[in-house]
Amino acid sequence: MLSIRQLSLTYADGTQALRDINLQLPHGMVGLLGPNGAGKSTLMRTLACLQTADKGDIQFNDIDVIKQPMALRQKLGYLPQYFGVYPHMSCRVLLQHMAILKGLNDKTSQKHQIDSLLELTNLTAVANKAVSTFSGGMRQRFGIAQALLGDPKLLIMDEPTAGLDPAERERLHSLLVNISQEKLILLSTHIVEDIENLCPYVALINEGQIVESGAVQQLLLPL
Ligand code: ADP
Ligand code: ADP
Secondary structure (H helix, E strand, O other): OEEEEEEEEEEOOEEEEEEEEEEEEEEEEEEEEEEOOOOHHHHHHHHHHOOOOOOOEEEEOOEOOOOHHHHHOEEEEOOOOOOOOOOEEHHHHHHHHHHHHHOOHHHHHHHHHHHHHHHOOOOHHHOOOOOOOOOHHHHHHHHHHHOOOOOOOOEEEEEOOOOOOOHHHHHHHHHHHHHHHOOEEEEEOOOHHHHHOOOOOEEEEEOOOEEEEEEHHOOOOOO
């Protein structure tokens, strides 16, 4: 359970990106749906401890996220919207570097984990190719593989379907459904179909405020 209370964040230029956000999110797939500029990225970066709120509390299970960012990081996988990493390196080598950054130092279990993530994200055949040669869908799947290193209990993904064609989006959807057990997967999107196909629970955000949240059947009724 992720619990957000009275979270507010104003940028240096005076933009109020988050205004008194209150949210209780259950495990499973949760969608954060809102138009560009609504505050999705700001909220996700704040949840991932990459940005500091002006006020408010975030609790993930027994972790006080704002007071114990290091404790959260061990349970967190994060896919930023713009994922820039030394693209000349091969997919496998990049994952090895990222595994070390996550503290996965044991070579045998590291290899085992990387092999199974490559398999899961369907990248085994291209594991030794440079990420710079990857298509948008392959890059996105690589981004998911790196976010899943260390088996995080909280997975935050900022617009993971951005730039994907329908077939790639479908593949990504199946992958996410398969890994969603025992995790809270929060994904942001401005595409309503992503939510309908994928997320039983949704929060609608606009102008830095949560407009509504709840079970998707109750919020996204057909007109
Ligand atoms: P979304 O992800 O929903 O598009 P963002 O969180 O990126 O929304 O942005 C929320 C608001 O904050 C927007 O008005 C955006 O222009 C503004 N914003 C985002 N980042 C910054 C920043 N670093 N400095 C100032 N304003 C920002
Ligand atoms: P997103 O919607 O995912 O935040 P944006 O294109 O709005 O993507 O933002 C891309 C980057 O630019 C982010 O790092 C964001 O913080 C920054 N940014 C967005 N709006 C502003 C702004 N008004 N002033 C300064 N930086 C901004």
